[in-house]
Amino acid sequence: MDPSRDAPPLVVENLTKRFRRGEVVIDALRGVSLVVQRGEFVAVMGASGSGKSTLLHVVAGLTPPDDGRVLVDGHDLAAMADRHRTAFRRRHIGLVFQAFNLIPTLTAEQNILLPILADKRLGVDNGRLEDLIAWLGLAGRRSHRPDALSGGEQQRVAIARALVTDPTLILADEPTGSLDSVAGQELCRLLNEQCREHGRTIVLVTHEPSVAAWATRVVVLRDGQVLSQFATAEFGDAHALAAHYHDIVRPAPVTNA
Amino acid sequence: MRVVSRLVLANLRQHPARMALTSLAVIAAACVVIWVVSGYDALLAQFDAFADEYLGRYQLAVVPEGPEQPSGMGQPAGRPIPPEVVHLLQQDPDVAAVDPLVQSPTKKVTRVGPPHEPGESKRAVAAGPNPKRRGPPKDGSSRGGRPGGTKRPGMAPPTSGASSASGAARPFSWPRPTLVGTGAQEPPHEMVQGTWLKSAAPDRPEGVLSDGAAEQINADVGDEVLIETERGEFRLTIVGIVRQASLGGGGPRGPAPSRGPAANAMYVSVALAEKITGEPAKINCINVALTDGVDAESFRRRWNERFRREGFAAAVLDPGDVKEDMEQGFSATRVRNQSYAATGISLLAALFIILTTLGMGVDERIRQLAMLRAVGLTRGQVAAMIAVEALVITRVSPLEAMAPRATTQATRHLTAAALLGLTLIAVNPLLVFVVPMADESRYGIYAALGCTSMAVGFVLLAPLAILLTERLFAPLLAVVLRLDRRLLGTQLGGNLWRTVGTTVALSLGLGLFVAMQTWGYSMLEPFVPGDWAPDVLVCFPYGGLPEGELDDVARIEGVAAERCLPLAVEQPKLAEDITGSRERQTIARQDNVVMVGFDPERALGGADPMLDAVFVEGNREDAIERLRAATAGPVHDCRRRLAARLALDDEVLRAAAAERPFGGPGFRLARGCSPRLRPG
Numbered sequence: 016m017d018p019s020r021d022a023p024p025l026v027v028e029n030l031t032k033r034f035r036r037g038e039v040v041i042d043a044l045r046g047v048s049l050v051v052q053r054g055e056f057v058a059v060m061g062a063s064g065s066g067k068s069t070l071l072h073v074v075a076g077l078t079p080p081d082d083g084r085v086l087v088d089g090h091d092l093a094a095m096a097d098r099h100r101t102a103f104r105r106r107h108i109g110l111v112f113q114a115f116n117l118i119p120t121l122t123a124e125q126n127i128l129l130p131i132l133a134d135k136r137l138g139v140d141n142g143r144l145e146d147l148i149a150w151l152g153l154a155g156r157r158s159h160r161p162d163a164l165s166g167g168e169q170q171r172v173a174i175a176r177a178l179v180t181d182p183t184l185i186l187a188d189e190p191t192g193s194l195d196s197v198a199g200q201e202l203c204r205l206l207n208e209q210c211r212e213h214g215r216t217i218v219l220v221t222h223e224p225s226v227a228a229w230a231t232r233v234v235v236l237r238d239g240q241v242l243s244q245f246a247t248a249e250f251g252d253a254h255a256l257a258a259h260y261h262d263i264v265r266p267a268p269v270t271n272a
Numbered sequence: 273m274r275v276v277s278r279l280v281l282a283n284l285r286q287h288p289a290r291m292a293l294t295s296l297a298v299i300a301a302a303c304v305v306i307w308v309v310s311g312y313d314a315l316l317a318q319f320d321a322f323a324d325e326y327l328g329r330y331q332l333a334v335v336p337e338g339p340e341q342p343s344g345m346g347q348p349a350g351r352p353i354p355p356e357v358v359h360l361l362q363q364d365p366d367v368a369a370v371d372p373l374v375q376s377p378t379k380k381v382t383r384v385g386p387p388h389e390p391g392e393s394k395r396a397v398a399a400g401p402n403p404k405r406r407g408p409p410k411d412g413s414s415r416g417g418r419p420g421g422t423k424r425p426g427m428a429p430p431t432s433g434a435s436s437a438s439g440a441a442r443p444f445s446w447p448r449p450t451l452v453g454t455g456a457q458e459p460p461h462e463m464v465q466g467t468w469l470k471s472a473a474p475d476r477p478e479g480v481l482s483d484g485a486a487e488q489i490n491a492d493v494g495d496e497v498l499i500e501t502e503r504g505e506f507r508l509t510i511v512g513i514v515r516q517a518s519l520g521g522g523g524p525r526g527p528a529p530s531r532g533p534a535a536n537a538m539y540v541s542v543a544l545a546e547k548i549t550g551e552p553a554k555i556n557c558i559n560v561a562l563t564d565g566v567d568a569e570s571f572r573r574r575w576n577e578r579f580r581r582e583g584f585a586a587a588v589l590d591p592g593d594v595k596e597d598m599e600q601g602f603s604a605t606r607v608r609n610q611s612y613a614a615t616g617i618s619l620l621a622a623l624f625i626i627l628t629t630l631g632m633g634v635d636e637r638i639r640q641l642a643m644l645r646a647v648g649l650t651r652g653q654v655a656a657m658i659a660v661e662a663l664v665i666t667r668v669s670p671l672e673a674m675a676p677r678a679t680t681q682a683t684r685h686l687t688a689a690a691l692l693g694l695t696l697i698a699v700n701p702l703l704v705f706v707v708p709m710a711d712e713s714r715y716g717i718y719a720a721l722g723c724t725s726m727a728v729g730f731v732l733l734a735p736l737a738i739l740l741t742e743r744l745f746a747p748l749l750a751v752v753l754r755l756d757r758r759l760l761g762t763q764l765g766g767n768l769w770r771t772v773g774t775t776v777a778l779s780l781g782l783g784l785f786v787a788m789q790t791w792g793y794s795m796l797e798p799f800v801p802g803d804w805a806p807d808v809l810v811c812f813p814y815g816g817l818p819e820g821e822l823d824d825v826a827r828i829e830g831v832a833a834e835r836c837l838p839l840a841v842e843q844p845k846l847a848e849d850i851t852g853s854r855e856r857q858t859i860a861r862q863d864n865v866v867m868v869g870f871d872p873e874r875a876l877g878g879a880d881p882m883l884d885a886v887f888v889e890g891n892r893e894d895a896i897e898r899l900r901a902a903t904a905g906p907v908h909d910c911r912r913r914l915a916a917r918l919a920l921d922d923e924v925l926r927a928a929a930a931e932r933p934f935g936g937p938g939f940r941l942a943r944g945c946s947p948r949l950r951p952g
């Protein structure tokens with residue numbers, strides 16, 4: 016029986032991750048639990064060092080958790096052998112980072128096709144590739160190398176690559192971090208469209224409320240724990256969302272005075 | 273600055289191996305530069321200055337003809353210049369002063385402190401050699417005693433090299449001060465202290481030192497010094513010091529001219545020189561000062577012509593000859609050291625290139641690789657990529673072994689280029705080892721043709737190697753790793769600029785290394801003693817081992833008494849230029865030979881001969897018989913090209929023998945006995 020049939024695309028249970036640097040032990044994640052439903056667009060927010068990237072990496076199976084479980088489409092990544100985990104990631108998870116997404120020696124198209132080229136079982140679906148390239152507005156850029164592309168174009172190529180295997184889950188770590196607001200908003204629009212029209216599940220890490228406003232739900236982390244969760248629909252616009260977010264993360268005032 | 277040093281230190285901590293190699297390479301390169309520039313060029317430049325000052329107030333020197341005075345193995349005296357030459361020169365109106373020198377080697381000159389009472393010094397003149405002093409010297413004094421300088425290293429006969437401790441430091445050991453008897457009225461060089469020799473023979477023996485000699489023995493004006501010669505010991509008082517050109521700031525190092533006036537001298541009157549040496553004065557150098565306005569070059573030409581015409585074995589030297597002399601000896605000794613150093617450096621460079629390229633490749637791409645992992649490449653795939661890069665870089669891939677698919681025109685061209693490259697690479701070893709050629713052209717051909725062809729060859733090979741990587745190796749690897757070959761191909765191709773650079777750099781390094789080895793071995797080959805050589809050669813300078821003392825040597829512990837063969841070694845000058853040394857001197861072409869006299873029966877005869885030579889021509893019995901008859905001698909086939917110039921039964925040493933009490937009129941190479949140093 017295929018567990019992926021009815022299971023939520025992402026289930027995170029009581030996730031713990033520690034980093035040891037010599038004597039020092041850093042608790043990057045302390046019992047994080049999270050369920051993301053199909054077609055959901057979750058924005059993960061939190062102060063710097065709160066464990067956002069770590070959460071994403073563990074979810075993607077790039078680093079193993081110390082405790083807890085991650086189920087992607089019902090599959091426990093930690094239980095897989097590295098080869099299988101890699102193949103699973105290749106086929107079911109699309110990853111987008113803030114920078115250094117692309118191989119500088121490959122053209123845009125080759126970069127997009129990278130996951131497929133790495134996998135014997137995956138074939139290039141030319142129709143799908145054309146659609147993707149057209150949808151992301153990269154038609155005139157396919158034979159360019161990354162250094163000939165703008166930052167926004169580079170991120171769109173990265174998104175195309177994340178989508179090329181038609182994955183269930185897209186994980187994006189501050190994809191708009193190095194873009195200006197126009198390019199950032201454009202990127203968000205494209206991701207939002209993927210959720211709404213293709214039922215894609217997206218988890219996106221961001222600092223910017225204006226980016227989080229495109230999501231359906233916001234998860235706020237602090238010190239490796241989930242501090243709060245709320246639906247973006249509760250707030251009319253990005254400003255209201257930003258105000259609320261700042262209320263949450265502001266250090267608790269000293270009450271007794 | 274602090275930030276920079278911190279960054280550097282941090283980097284050093286991160287990549288200790290690379291930093292160590294980098295530092296080593298930089299240091300080595302710096303050393304080479306310093307060594308070559310200061311050690312060689314600067315010294316050559318010094319030769320100029322030295323040669324200009326060498327003759328002091330004189331413009332020319334007349335020396336016995338030939339590159340060296342034949343004071344050979346243990347022979348103290350040089351061949352003299354006939355006194356008529358002095359008279360002839362004095363009659364020339366162009367000549368302002370003619371000062372003949374009587375030069376003879378000393379064994380040792382030491383300062384013995386303040387002067388003693390006049391009568392005391394006479395006691396020290398001993399007749400005959402002091403037997404206690406015989407035996408292998410502790411230093412290079414036997415050779416260094418030659419007037420004016422050290423022996424030319426390239427010409428050192430094999431015996432000196434093998435004579436245990438005495439041979440090792442010889443080529444560059446500082447010569448003992450040479451005893452120079454002179455009747456000059458004025459100092460030959462500028463006086464820096466004291467006075468020049470008084471013309472009248474004083475009741476108190478006195479001498480003047482060159483500043484180099486004074487520094488060497490730490491003597492001052494007024495000091496008494498002890499001279500030890502073949503004949504015994506003699507004390508005299510230093511009355512003056514002259515400034516004389518020396519190399520390396522007066523330090524006891526470096527080459528010196530092999531003929532002409534001594535640079536490191538103890539000047540005494542001719543009468544005193546005779547007394548000290550116990551021999552009648554023999555002129556072996558004449559200093560010549562010209563009158564103002566006389567052209568030294570035309571004078572030199574005129575007199576050399578005259579000497580030749582009138583049959584005087586003398587030649588006029590000018591500073592240019594002196595410089596040439598020194599350079600010849602100097603470069604020969606450096607060749608081996610240079611090849612060692614260059615070999616080491618090219619190895620280091622190759623290692624450095626491989627390591628840094630690999631390191632940088634991984635380093636630069638660490639993010640890329642992490643990203644590739646994130647995108648779905650397995651560990652194996654990523655590792656394979658790095659491995660392939662390393663393989664391509666170090667070229668230990670099966671690339672060359674694979675038959676190229678000559679599908680396109682380009683591939684065909686590249687294949688042709690590679691084949692040509694391989695052929696060109698093969699040219700060099702073939703040139704050196706196989707192709708017979710004349711000596712004159714050999715070095716030039718090797719340098720111009722061999723090295724160039726090898727460099728070009730390696731470069732020609734590179735493109736095909738790269739193409740093969742993309743065309744053949746990438747798909748093969750892709751199949752093995754179940755990876756898309758386009759991906760791998762582009763990955764490999766994308767890093768090709770680095771690969772190409774590395775390949776070229778490595779090829780050049782490798783080429784340098786191969787060239788060095790080929791060249792080095794081909795040069796060393798004739799100098800490596802073969803199985804025929806005895807275990808030990810012991811040199812007895814200064815008159816050799818007296819009669820009857822051979823038994824004492826045979827009784828020394830560790831010496832097999834019956835396997836102890838006395839040799840008489842002589843290095844006479846060849847009368848005729850049979851080796852072509854007059855065209856150009858090389859190691860193989862010299863105007864002298866090392867002659868070894870021995871008991872033919874003991875040396876060559878019997879079932880287990882001492883000198884187990886291979887007879888490339890003729891046979892043992894014939895050789896022994898003719899050797900016993902003392903009309904013929906075997907010749908070393910030490911250099912086949914040299915031997916090729918010597919036909920059997922050539923009269924090699926006729927005139928040389930006439931000059932010296934050696935053999936009879938004419939000395940023939942024994943027919944068919946040409947023992948060879950090494951078979952093959």
Ligand SMILES: Nc1ncnc2c1ncn2[C@@H]1O[C@H](COP(=O)(O)OP(=O)(O)OP(=O)(O)O)[C@@H](O)[C@H]1O
Nearest residue numbers: 034035036041043062063064065066067068069070
């Ligand atoms: N590889 C690692 N080794 C050691 N500590 C790490 C490592 N990666 C993350 N950390 C630590 O874990 C904690 C969480 O880091 P993480 O990168 O997840 O934060 P973040 O929320 O993504 O921050 P930012 O918003 O700045 O990207 C931090 O204290 C960080 O120092």
Ligand SMILES: [Mg+2]
Nearest residue numbers: 067068069188
């Ligand atoms: Mg982060």
